[in-house]
Amino acid sequence: MKRHSALAIESHELVKHFGKVRAVDGINLAVPTGGVYGFLGPNGAGKTTTIRMLATLLRPDSGTARVFGHEIVREANAVRSRVSLTGQFASVDEDLTGTENLVLLARLLGYSRSQARARAIELLEAFDLVDAARRQVKTYSGGMRRRIDIAASIIVTPDLLFLDEPTSELDPYSRNQVWDIVRTLVTEGTTVLLTTQHLEEADQLADRIAVIDHGRIVAEGTSGELKASVGSGTLHIRLRNPDHRPQAEQLLTLNLGVPVFLKSDPAELSAHISEPERVTDLLSELSRSDIPVISFSFGQPSLDEVFLTLTGHHATADENKGAV
Amino acid sequence: METQAFAEKGLRSALSTHTRPPRSSPLSASLIFWWRAMLKIKHIPEQMFDVTASPIMFLLMFTYLFGGALAGSTGEYLQFVLPGILVMTVAFITIYTGLGINSDIKKGIFDRFRSLPIWQPAFLVGALLGDTVRYTIASVVVVVLGLIMGFRPDGGAVGVLLSVLLLLVFSFSLSWVWIALGLVMRTPESLMAVSMIILFPLTFVSNVFVSPETMPVWLEALVDVNPITYLVTAIRGLMFDTTVAKEIGWVLLTCALLVTVFSPLTMYLYRKKR
Incomplete structure (x- = not known):
């Protein structure tokens, strides 16, 4: 297979089944390095499954994918050293304090005891979590939890960060904080792949958007291109x-x-x-x-109208609960 | 804007460090996971209830309820039953290793660990090392309480230490079984049920409480092939200074077998997990 060094992710016909359900049904991607790439789609569209495969947590049933040129199954460790994942649910240990979580992960990544401590403090300050540093994460509010999640993902600044629905269930203030974090990450050179069910979020953040429905990409392009394709x-x-x-x-x-x-x-x-x-x-x-x-x-047209035209249904979670 | 200010403050500088430290070694990664287990004990001390209260309860109950009937006097029975209780309580605690892994899997933290560029078994090895601390605490509780109640091992301190060491090796090996099950079972409840079904006969159909000579022939045969029986005999031997080299050999062989079968199986399940 050809290697495109300019691509952060390229995949060819990725497929993943769960029992009889084809959760991911042939995804082809060419995600450029730099900027934000958005996966837009309803619940159960296959967004999370796709990024879990790309983050080496899930083995594809068929198809191939490369992250910065590294094959995701054979060169999983090389991929892991370039990427970081913030899952949809708390991906830190809720029983530990904020500091302990960051020190734990920093130590695992190879920092010495004192370096790990210094890095943890630096991140807690950057993410406005100093006051909560010595509290168990289970006592955190939704927005704080999200921030500690993201902080845990960038202990070593990754070249590619997967954010799975980073703002779901956040209040507008916390959502704006997360958006600011994403934008800052991008200006510092990290490529971000985020999934969202919210058209506004994709419109605000993503340079390119893949609209995903029933495990397939139904449209791809900048938000302007997508809107233009509809009328x-x-x-x-x-x-x-x-x-x-x-x-x-x-x-x-x-x-x-x-x-x-x-x-x-x-x-x-x-x-x-x-x-x-x-x-x-x-x-x-x-x-x-x-x-x-x-x-x-x-x-x-709004992205919602785009989504409706492309998939025949709205992009809101409620309307798709039955379709999962 | 306030949020803007927050982002500008330290975030940019926090992100500018792109240097990646050298990869952690398998040993240090395992020890860091062990440290996590210790932090868990610090934050949730009530989880130590099973390693402190249940050994006390078992030892008091069995000694004073059955001692007179089974051995003529509670003092005499204590000398017989304490090594058995020691094995039984620690064997039961090994289940919690599987339970811990099982509940970790359900949480996002499991994905986080698996997406790190580290020696992957470290997560399991660290958890096991952490549990070894719990096994040690339980052993100390049983032995100290026993000494207070009148337990007098002829083998002395060395004999007791060696027997606890042997028990730790066995528990470490047995834990792999529960970890493998913990990776397969969907809920902690079902894992608990299955491990009880395995552990109850394993510990009771043995020489923990009574000498097998009093049992029906078929049951005695069963008891004689039970690894727990060898372990209890070995520990009694070490504590009372009798020759048990053969039994120790069998125990270590069982341990080697458990680890060679279940650790690769566990690693396979761990990598394949979803």
């Missing part, structure tokens, strides 16, 4: 007078030739548009018919 954009109109809506709906349908969506707000309408040049005509058409418009926006 040029969405038109949102808000009328001054809700009574005008039926009339406006008729106009829109006539002029654009696409279905018009009526929002729950009685004064709003929206439509997916494939030919943006028609939008200007529509505006003059509306004013000619004396339908006052309060706001008018034409933008790219």
Whole structure:
């Protein structure tokens, strides 16, 4: 197999079964070095299984993958020395204190006793955990737990960091902290592969996104590319007078030739548009018919709309519980 | 923004250290895992209940309940039963090695350890070393309580030390069985049930409590092939200064067999885990 030194991860037809379920059903990846790569998909899509294989925790049933050129099964130890994984659930020892956890892992990684201590203190300070350093991790809040998890993953700054749903169940403040950490990691040269169920998160952080559904990548690209692949954009109109809506709906349908969506707000309408040049005509058409418009926006589709178009269902966890 | 400030503060400098220390040796990695086991004892001291309370309970119960009936006097029975109780309590404690591994697997920490570039068996070896400390504590509890109750071994301190050493070697070897089971079983409860089914007959169908001569022939035959019987005989011999070289040989052979079969099997299961 060819080696692309510029790629952090390349995989070819990765497959993993659990019993009869094909959790991962032929994943092909080419993740560039540097930046954030996002796996976007609902619960049970195969995101976690894929990164567990890439982090050498799980042996693929078939297919191959290389991390920085090292084959994940045959050269597992070489892979392990370049990557780090922060799992979805606490990946530190909850019975130990924050300091003890970091010292333990630093010692295992080869630091001497005093170096390990110094590194632990440095990380606790960087992650705003000094006050909790001597407390057992089981007493930590969700955000603190997440931070100690990530701190434990970067004792030796990895070249590639896997973050499995790093912000699930976090409050907005803690989520922003984690996002800041991810961005700082990237500026310091670490490649981050993160999984998320949240479109906003992928949109905010990821340079490239792979949309995963039922163990397969259904789309891949920058968030802009993904949005473009779905259509040029969405038109949102808000009328001054809700009574005008039926009339406006008729106009829109006539002029654009696409279905018009009526929002729950009685004064709003929206439509997916494939030919943006028609939008200007529509505006003059509306004013000619004396339908006052309060706001008018034409933008790219949201990632949620992308997901819906690509997979036929929403990307939210609830809607997919039955589909796992 | 506050979060921005937090990120800028120390994070950048904390991340700038890209140098990787030399890989830890198998021995030091194992000792670090042993240290983790010690920290666990420090933080959850109640887990030491089984290594302190149960030996006390067993020794008091069996000596004073059955001593008079089985050996004529409790004092005499104590000399007979103490080595047996010692073996039995420590053998039961070995189950906890498997339980500890089993509960670690359920947590994210197991993935963390397995994704580290370290000598992989260190995790298991360290846990075993930690448990050896627990076996030692249990042994000390039994022997000290015995001495208070009137246990007088002819073999003296050396005999007692050697017998505890032999018991530790045996327990270390037996633990591999529970670790292997701990990797296979889904829940700590099922692991506990299976190990009890194995350990109860193993310890009771032996010479721990009574001399096998009083048993039916078929049962005596069974007792005679039980490794626990050899171990108890060897320990009685060491404590009372009688010749038991043959039994010690059998015990060590059993240990070697357990380790050669179960440690590779355990490592195979460990690597294959999910």
